[in-house]
Amino acid sequence: MKNRVVGERVARIGIRDKVTGHARYAADLEIKNALVLKVFRSPVAHGRVKKVMTEKAAALEGVAGVFTAADIPGENLYGIINRDQTVLASEKVRFVGDPVALVAAETEEIAEAALKAIEAEITPLPALFDPADAMAPDAPAIHEKGNILFTRKVARGDIEKGFADSDLIIEETYETRMLEHAYLEPEAGVAYRDETGCVVLLVTTQNPHADHAQLVPILNVAPDRLRVIQTETGGGFGGKLDISVQPFLALAAYLLKRPVRMVYSREESFMASAKRHPLKIRMKTGASREGKLLAMESEITADTGAYGSYGIAVATRSAVHATGPYNVPNVSVISRAVYTNNNWCGAMRGFGVPQIAIAHESQMDKLAQRLGLDPITFRLKNAFENGSVTPTGQRLEASVGIRETLKKIRPYYQTFRKEIEANPSRRYDGVRHGVGVASMWYGIGNTGHPNPSSAQMEVDRDGVVTLYTGAADIGQGSDTVLVQIAAETLGLPYERIRLVRADTTLTTDAGATSASRQTYISGRAVQEAALEIKRILTEKAAGLLKVPANMVACEDGVFFPQFREFQKIPFEEVARAGLKKGEKIRGEGVFNPETTSLDPETGQGTPYSTYAYASQVSLVAVDEVTGQVTVKRTVSAHDVGKAVNPANVEGQIFSGVAMGIGMGLFEQFYPNKTKSFDTYLIPTAMDMPEITPIIIEVPEPTGPFGAKGVGEPALIPTAPAILNAVHDATGRWVHQIPADLETIRELISEQEGG
Amino acid sequence: MxxxxxxxxxxxxxxxxxxxxxxxxxxxxxxxxxxxxxxxxxxxxxxxxxxxxxxxISGIKRLSRVDRMGNEIQIGPLVTHASLATLDLIREYAGVLSEAARTVGSPQIRNLGTLGGNIVNASPAADTIPALVILDARLALRGPEGERILPITDFFKGPYQTVIEKDELLTGVIIPLPSLNGRAVFLKLARRKAVAIARMNLACMLYYDRQKEIFEWVRLCVGSSTPKPVRMTQAEKVLVGNAYTDDVLQEAGRAAAEQMVALSGFRSSTAYKKPVVGDLVIRAVHLAVEKG
Incomplete structure (x- = not known):
């Protein structure tokens, strides 16, 4: 039977409100008599907190409260994977911006004045800004357990033999930069105590249930005394997975029993929020004369800054993805996340994979060039297929679309080549063109950890269908996709389904909106819940129609026996049949994709149950005078399993290309220097190329309607394809991002100088 | 905040x-x-x-006028970048200023930001200033004692520093109608294509006599590279009276680079800017000559 809702470009839920400016984000919420919260932050990168004097601030008229670590009722400790971060510094501060004291005041101006009146006695300690220094044996410890947060090893085959058998070995060191997420909406929220005394938070977030779980021990309250509701969220990209304003809002509302609000300025957001881990990657790759990859060895160092956040996930993901989507029989990777006194780094679209892809895709092009193969042919010789075994020993059984993505971009690659050859650079134009290819693979969901989602559906006597999901739609479109899956499963028009989402009191845990997992995992949970409803209603309809249940179908909200479509019963009639007043039909779905934990010594295991694949080709122009790289065309082919909403998938691809251009060409966050968008440059509409998205659907049997994910994959091949295109244009390899004006001009000059 | x-x-x-x-x-x-x-x-x-x-001062209507007065155009300081980019009078007689204004910020900034503000703020990276310099613009300043008029190059003391008195207001920008045979080019180099502060910007106007095969006259100004805006006189001298050849262009580029370093000293950005300013001068001269 043909899908009627899944696969359609239905209009996004809530899109009219967003486009017309009516959508209400946390900062738009008006709340009467709310106090304004501000945080006093550490001015030093590393120090021991001796004394925090708040009396003068507290005495100011209009200040309702000034809090320090001593005021926290529960545990002053949080962290999404490893708990190492304090809400308010008690003993130590570890980066410039570490929170020390919290002010609640009647107005923003009073709150600012109170911050100025706080005096903190902090004894500076030696600060470390380079992971290499932090790993030195005599380095001062930033955390008690030492400066190496985590080490992940992946070992398979015989690495020595692999290199001994190789005819060609390429070794290089690559460096990526600390990056800011640059979501449109800075961190914001409001909180109050409801009539029962329950603390209610309305906050921008990627995971209300994880926020709740982290806040309960901080407040030391029963779980039902705290409720977190996700507000309309203006982007997250991983940066709203960690709690930010949440503990401050919860603490002040709880202790002062008054409504509170907190909105970060852009400067505070830059200073206080997580960043993308900068990675240093040494990679050595060996291949046979015939072009078969034989060995890959890599050492990866991630600067996680002052706190762990998602550092462990980044170290692991970069290690398990380090080969790229290629068969490599002999692999040895060691990946470390290291503490420094830089801004702390956490989750950001791709968890280390966009960084490692720069290394493996540069290596692929270098090998291809030396072997005399074009980049697509070389990749096809090595790309995964059904039955391939990954570096963690996982046998890929289904939905391996990498070869399809390469085949689909090939004609564009050839066209771009011909265009360049037909238009050689003219005198004084100073522009050289180049074409670059890059591929990627990306495991959907958390790495080697269970990451279940759950959903409920109910139908009442009026036939009103409600879907309950804990999944936070942060702008990526999960509301729409989940409703499409529910509607398709039930045979209902898309508009018929009411959605209740991301409220810890009304919905159950769906896990984070991260790791490109909501369509695949929460989508499947929703499908399971809908299937249960469908089973109940089908049996009821079979009874009413007096046919066996397997003869009953439902389309567009009407039940009918197959081959006797004239005998129709509307959905609501079936729903009502036999239901007493107040009774509802309920369905529940849970999905937890099959994973196993990775062996600590070898990394062997099943980190993910499925992977997304992509290949991209970019045409760039390099101005040899200014060093400016302009991306002219990008064609991006993504195997998403099934595009539940093709418009959403394309939106992700466009945004991934935009973000990748920033990563590859412009962006670099300097700790303690970069304050705002004044100096942190992200691409504008004018910097965007013409983008051709190509959707490839190699179904994933465990996914809803075959779907996987695309959120992070969309970004990953972009920067590597640009860097490979720059090489094609200039003959120079770029080993560090961003490929900015100075870097490219210097590379070209070196070449001209000899 | x-x-x-x-x-x-x-x-x-x-x-x-x-x-x-x-x-x-x-x-x-x-x-x-x-x-x-x-x-x-x-x-x-x-x-x-x-x-x-x-x-x-945004309510003072007479400050947003653009008028042609004899052999001059007078531009009010409240004229926005968006207007400079689109007004026929400016495009016809001061096209290089239109081009420069078109590169400022974004549509939103161009709709609000004014020519007077761009001048008085005196950022070394201001996009309109190199264009005004090669157009030989003069500025009218009004104070309690009356009006004074000075060449734009006399207005700046250094980055964000000008000679304007605390009780003076910039009331007009006066541009003499340029000779009709000149060809002008504006180049902006920035890290991205919009909402970007110029890493360097360059305005060039020249007349190349194709019969005599010589540069008859040349005016060059490079922004974001010297403490205050000046004409690149050394490069101009190299070009004037000479033919359009590789050697002459290269020599002009070198002269511009040397003048920039002489005026700004050696800074951290010089390693990049020195070779680039020379090459950009060559590119601008080439583009201006190509225009006919």
């Missing part, structure tokens, strides 16, 4: 505005003039300035 408190006054006439500036000066109050606000609001929010009074 909240912006500092100040008194806000919006005079409707020039005389009123200058009177307010004088009063502020005499009473020792810090006054700031608000036109489009695209620089001022940023400085206020960052608490870089804490004025006692902000005088909003």
């Amino acid at each position: 909240s912006i500092p408190h100040f008194r806000y006054i919006a005079p409707q006439t020039l005389e009123e505005a200058i009177g307010l500036l004088r009063m502020a000066k005499e009473s020792g109050k810090r006054a700031r003039v608000l036109a489009g606000g695209t620089d001022l609001m940023v400085q206020l929010r960052a608490h870089e300035i804490t004025p006692d009074v902000v005088i909003d």
Whole structure:
């Protein structure tokens, strides 16, 4: 039977409100008599907190409260994977911006004045800004357990033999930069105590249930005394997975029993929020004369800054993805996340994979060039297929679309080549063109950890269908996709389904909106819940129609026996049949994709149950005078399993290309220097190329309607394809991002100088 | 972050505005003039300035006029970048200024930001200034004592420093109609294609006599590379009287680079800017000659 809702470009839920400016984000919420919260932050990168004097601030008229670590009722400790971060510094501060004291005041101006009146006695300690220094044996410890947060090893085959058998070995060191997420909406929220005394938070977030779980021990309250509701969220990209304003809002509302609000300025957001881990990657790759990859060895160092956040996930993901989507029989990777006194780094679209892809895709092009193969042919010789075994020993059984993505971009690659050859650079134009290819693979969901989602559906006597999901739609479109899956499963028009989402009191845990997992995992949970409803209603309809249940179908909200479509019963009639007043039909779905934990010594295991694949080709122009790289065309082919909403998938691809251009060409966050968008440059509409998205659907049997994910994959091949295109244009390899004006001009000059 | 408190006054006439500036000066109050606000609001929010009074001149209608008066065009300081980019009078007689204005910020900034603000803010990266320099623009300043007119190159003392008095207002930009045979080019180099501060910008106007095969005259100004805007006279000298050849162009590029370093000293950005300024001068001259 043909899908009627899944696969359609239905209009996004809530899109009219967003486009017309009516959508209400946390900062738009008006709340009467709310106090304004501000945080006093550490001015030093590393120090021991001796004394925090708040009396003068507290005495100011209009200040309702000034809090320090001593005021926290529960545990002053949080962290999404490893708990190492304090809400308010008690003993130590570890980066410039570490929170020390919290002010609640009647107005923003009073709150600012109170911050100025706080005096903190902090004894500076030696600060470390380079992971290499932090790993030195005599380095001062930033955390008690030492400066190496985590080490992940992946070992398979015989690495020595692999290199001994190789005819060609390429070794290089690559460096990526600390990056800011640059979501449109800075961190914001409001909180109050409801009539029962329950603390209610309305906050921008990627995971209300994880926020709740982290806040309960901080407040030391029963779980039902705290409720977190996700507000309309203006982007997250991983940066709203960690709690930010949440503990401050919860603490002040709880202790002062008054409504509170907190909105970060852009400067505070830059200073206080997580960043993308900068990675240093040494990679050595060996291949046979015939072009078969034989060995890959890599050492990866991630600067996680002052706190762990998602550092462990980044170290692991970069290690398990380090080969790229290629068969490599002999692999040895060691990946470390290291503490420094830089801004702390956490989750950001791709968890280390966009960084490692720069290394493996540069290596692929270098090998291809030396072997005399074009980049697509070389990749096809090595790309995964059904039955391939990954570096963690996982046998890929289904939905391996990498070869399809390469085949689909090939004609564009050839066209771009011909265009360049037909238009050689003219005198004084100073522009050289180049074409670059890059591929990627990306495991959907958390790495080697269970990451279940759950959903409920109910139908009442009026036939009103409600879907309950804990999944936070942060702008990526999960509301729409989940409703499409529910509607398709039930045979209902898309508009018929009411959605209740991301409220810890009304919905159950769906896990984070991260790791490109909501369509695949929460989508499947929703499908399971809908299937249960469908089973109940089908049996009821079979009874009413007096046919066996397997003869009953439902389309567009009407039940009918197959081959006797004239005998129709509307959905609501079936729903009502036999239901007493107040009774509802309920369905529940849970999905937890099959994973196993990775062996600590070898990394062997099943980190993910499925992977997304992509290949991209970019045409760039390099101005040899200014060093400016302009991306002219990008064609991006993504195997998403099934595009539940093709418009959403394309939106992700466009945004991934935009973000990748920033990563590859412009962006670099300097700790303690970069304050705002004044100096942190992200691409504008004018910097965007013409983008051709190509959707490839190699179904994933465990996914809803075959779907996987695309959120992070969309970004990953972009920067590597640009860097490979720059090489094609200039003959120079770029080993560090961003490929900015100075870097490219210097590379070209070196070449001209000899 | 909240912006500092100040008194806000919006005079409707020039005389009123200058009177307010004088009063502020005499009473020792810090006054700031608000036109489009695209620089001022940023400085206020960052608490870089804490004025006692902000005088909003955006309601003074006569300051947004553009007129042709004989052999000159007079541009009011409140004329926005968006207007400079689109007005026929400017495009016809000061096309290079239109081109420069078109590269400023974004549509939103161009709709608010004014020519006068761009000049008085005196950022070394201001996009309109190199264009005004090669157009031989003069500035009219009005104070309590009356008006004075000075060449634009005499207006700047250094980065963000000008000769304007506390009680003076920029009231007009006067551009002599350029000779008809000149060809002009504006180049902007920035890290991205919009909402970008110039890493370097360059305005060039010249006449190349194809019969005689010589540069008859050349005017060059490079922004964001010298402490205050100046003509690249050494490069101009290399070109004038010579033919359009590789050697001459290369020599002009070298001369521009040397003049830039002589004026700015060796800075961290010089390693990049020195070779690039030379090559950009070559590119601009080439493009201007190509125009016919």
